[in-house]
Amino acid sequence: MTVWLEQQAEVRERRCLVRTPVTRSEADTSVDLASNDYLGLAMDSRLAEAAREAIGRWGTGATSSRLVAGTTELHLELEAELANLTGVESGLVFSSGYLANLGVTTALGGPGTLIVADEHCHASLIDGFRLSRSRVETVPHNDLGATEQQLLTRTEPRALIAVESIYSVFGDAAPLPQLLSLAEEHDAMLLVDEAHSLGVAGHGAFQGFGSVAGTDLSRHPNVVLTATLSKSLGSQGGAVLGSALLREHLVNRARSFIFDTGLAPSSAAASLAAVGIIRTEPWRAAAVHQNAASLTAGLAPALRERGIDVGLIGDAAGAVQSIPMPSASAALAASQAAYRAGVRVGCFRPPAVPDGVSRLRLTARATLTPHDIDYACATLRRILEETQ
Numbered sequence: 001m002t003v004w005l006e007q008q009a010e011v012r013e014r015r016c017l018v019r020t021p022v023t024r025s026e027a028d029t030s031v032d033l034a035s036n037d038y039l040g041l042a043m044d045s046r047l048a049e050a051a052r053e054a055i056g057r058w059g060t061g062a063t064s065s066r067l068v069a070g071t072t073e074l075h076l077e078l079e080a081e082l083a084n085l086t087g088v089e090s091g092l093v094f095s096s097g098y099l100a101n102l103g104v105t106t107a108l109g110g111p112g113t114l115i116v117a118d119e120h121c122h123a124s125l126i127d128g129f130r131l132s133r134s135r136v137e138t139v140p141h142n143d144l145g146a147t148e149q150q151l152l153t154r155t156e157p158r159a160l161i162a163v164e165s166i167y168s169v170f171g172d173a174a175p176l177p178q179l180l181s182l183a184e185e186h187d188a189m190l191l192v193d194e195a196h197s198l199g200v201a202g203h204g205a206f207q208g209f210g211s212v213a214g215t216d217l218s219r220h221p222n223v224v225l226t227a228t229l230s231k232s233l234g235s236q237g238g239a240v241l242g243s244a245l246l247r248e249h250l251v252n253r254a255r256s257f258i259f260d261t262g263l264a265p266s267s268a269a270a271s272l273a274a275v276g277i278i279r280t281e282p283w284r285a286a287a288v289h290q291n292a293a294s295l296t297a298g299l300a301p302a303l304r305e306r307g308i309d310v311g312l313i314g315d316a317a318g319a320v321q322s323i324p325m326p327s328a329s330a331a332l333a334a335s336q337a338a339y340r341a342g343v344r345v346g347c348f349r350p351p352a353v354p355d356g357v358s359r360l361r362l363t364a365r366a367t368l369t370p371h372d373i374d375y376a377c378a379t380l381r382r383i384l385e386e387t388q
Contacts, residue, residue: 086241164195
């Protein structure tokens, strides 16, 4: 086994795929275009105060599974508020977004279920598909025709279409209305991962409430949502949102809920505070889109020079701005150069993305200042011009 581990380390080194956690200092003054703190709430004093109060009332941990003694009034209040925000009937909170996706896919899947999955689905969904023992068919990204073909030819009595409302790598949106039509026509469930949409996307008065709120998908019996509390909400945890019947099914069948210690009360309280801020401070969601447009405009000259379609990046549906790079090594070198210059950006390369899809991932956070954006764009333009 040790020899195999050594061989694996050599392969990673040779392919430029070595990953090392980057330690942040509280004194770090870098421009943050890497984190998923889209609304700038992770350091908000209101969330910190809510977490402190919850620790005083409930302690530092949930103490056990939600089905034993791990459910507090905070958990139930958070579930109700998340459901209300997104426009669905009910919700169930998990201790992470990863476990929420594992829980719902395994509870709805099985040998009698076909899962039709977009090829850009997150790893947490993919792992859930594998654990569910369902037949899984992966379709090209946002390909409605391929999705319908899989549904037309299925032999299983049940089907689940799995997508993300806003995709974490490319930053583009799923065609949700058309997918709902397919789900209705073929008696399938539509699972929509709102991880990168909640707090950022929305329609009209529902801006920031997610891609589903205020649309025909909300409260539709065929639609299931998942969400994370660790991105726009600045806390920790995950949730599955849908019908009351779905919630009851998950409580009894989702192993990542039944056998896991409940979400820490401090995280539940911080998430509750964040939901309130999303409702009362719509400027944050609007600022994400404004800053995304500013980043695209500032980087446009360097992108055009590389032959990159600026429109594809400028049309991003949320906070994610995705810049294609020629190789994994080029993406890594560019991200490291940016970090040395005081700008933190995401570096996506295999196995997080397929070969040929390596890229820099920028997040247009609500609290970026004009100076932050100007400095980041100038830095990245220089790096992109130097990258082969």
